[in-house]
Amino acid sequence: MINYLYREQNWKSQLSDLITDPQELLNILNLSQDDLLSGAILASEQFKLRIPRAFVEKMDISNPKDPLLLQVLPHHLELEEHADFVTDPLGEEQANHLPGILHKYESRFLLTLTGACAVHCRYCFRRHFPYQENLPKNHDWENIQNYILQHPQINEIILSGGDPLTISNQKLETWIKRLESIEQLQTLRIHTRVPVVIPTRLDDELLTLLKNSRLRIVIVIHSNHANELDDFTVSQLKNLADQHITVLNQAVFLKGVNDNADVLVNLSKRLFEARVMPYYLHVLDKVKGAHHFDLDNAIIEQIYTDILARLPGYLVPKLVREIAGEKNKTPLYGVTVA
Numbered sequence: 001m002i003n004y005l006y007r008e009q010n011w012k013s014q015l016s017d018l019i020t021d022p023q024e025l026l027n028i029l030n031l032s033q034d035d036l037l038s039g040a041i042l043a044s045e046q047f048k049l050r051i052p053r054a055f056v057e058k059m060d061i062s063n064p065k066d067p068l069l070l071q072v073l074p075h076h077l078e079l080e081e082h083a084d085f086v087t088d089p090l091g092e093e094q095a096n097h098l099p100g101i102l103h104k105y106e107s108r109f110l111l112t113l114t115g116a117c118a119v120h121c122r123y124c125f126r127r128h129f130p131y132q133e134n135l136p137k138n139h140d141w142e143n144i145q146n147y148i149l150q151h152p153q154i155n156e157i158i159l160s161g162g163d164p165l166t167i168s169n170q171k172l173e174t175w176i177k178r179l180e181s182i183e184q185l186q187t188l189r190i191h192t193r194v195p196v197v198i199p200t201r202l203d204d205e206l207l208t209l210l211k212n213s214r215l216r217i218v219i220v221i222h223s224n225h226a227n228e229l230d231d232f233t234v235s236q237l238k239n240l241a242d243q244h245i246t247v248l249n250q251a252v253f254l255k256g257v258n259d260n261a262d263v264l265v266n267l268s269k270r271l272f273e274a275r276v277m278p279y280y281l282h283v284l285d286k287v288k289g290a291h292h293f294d295l296d297n298a299i300i301e302q303i304y305t306d307i308l309a310r311l312p313g314y315l316v317p318k319l320v321r322e323i324a325g326e327k328n329k330t331p332l333y334g335v336t337v338a
């Protein structure tokens with residue numbers, strides 16, 4: 001058992017002490033396979049290794065197939081070319097109307113305040129996204145405000161990633177206050193994986209900030225496996241529910257990680273213990289470098305049918321695929337997943 005005492009560490013110090021060296025990661029996990037190391041070094045040249053120590057603490061020692069490790073360890077298979085796996089699988093360049101704005105859906109848009117994440121998930125559909133050209137500066141606020149006012153159907157803003165909870169509470173507060181000042185906005189959604197990989201990020205200051213907002217706050221975390229939700233993480237997530245904040249989870253269906261009905265059933269049950277409702281189960285977006293996580297359609301339907309039979313309806317996440325240019329995510333159960 002690794003023990004970094006991460007529960008006592010401020011989230012900012014954890015964020016500034018990420019593991020970025022494949023050799024260090026493999027040493028900590030007592031993994032000495034040369035092919036793992038050489039593959040990780042090569043693949044991390046294209047998309048860097050980036051993992052909080054608090055997340056590594058949840059992994060099994062000496063297990064190269066650990067489901068948490070597989071999500072974050074660069075692998076030589078990422079370097080394979082597959083014609084249908086591309087750099088922008090969701091066509092987000094077309095939806096990028098102003099720096100920081102991705103407007104794909106009618107009543108809401110994504111605001112990307114940062115390109116940084118606490119962890120680099122190897123299957124991430126934005127692993128090639130040109131964040132540096134798209135981050136809003138303070139002086140962009142006026143344009144963003146005007147954009148919202150010119151689209152009166154927009155009533156919800158989604159802070160997305162990069163991961164918005166990697167920025168300071170002060171900066172977050174500045175942006176929340178700006179959004180609160182626009183009367184037509186009712187809901188603020190925050191998409192984040194940080195509470196799963198650095199649970200101390202849910203500090204009192206953040207909880208107070210969210211609790212006091214006039215906007216309805218929805219936090220959508222990202223967890224793919226129950227092993228990510230240890231007792232400390234669960235207790236931190238419960239603090240959000242205690243502040244009457246709606247907390248949902250989205251997961252990605254990943255070969256080798258959660259392509260098993262038992263794993264997905266356990267994930268939903270564990271989320272419920274943390275007072276987090278399962279929301280989406282995404283079929284993998286076909287992003288270049290992630291082909292080795294892809295699953296056959298028949299397997300997806302078989303597993304999903306199994307979890308439908310085993311869980312109460314409120315604990316079954318919606319199985320969806322995002323299709324570039326569509327106005328909503330496409331539900332898949334009962335229709336072809338091709």
Ligand code: SF4
Nearest residue numbers: 117120121124161193
């Ligand atoms: S935290 Fe989210 S945005 Fe960041 S790499 Fe992982 S999946 Fe992508």
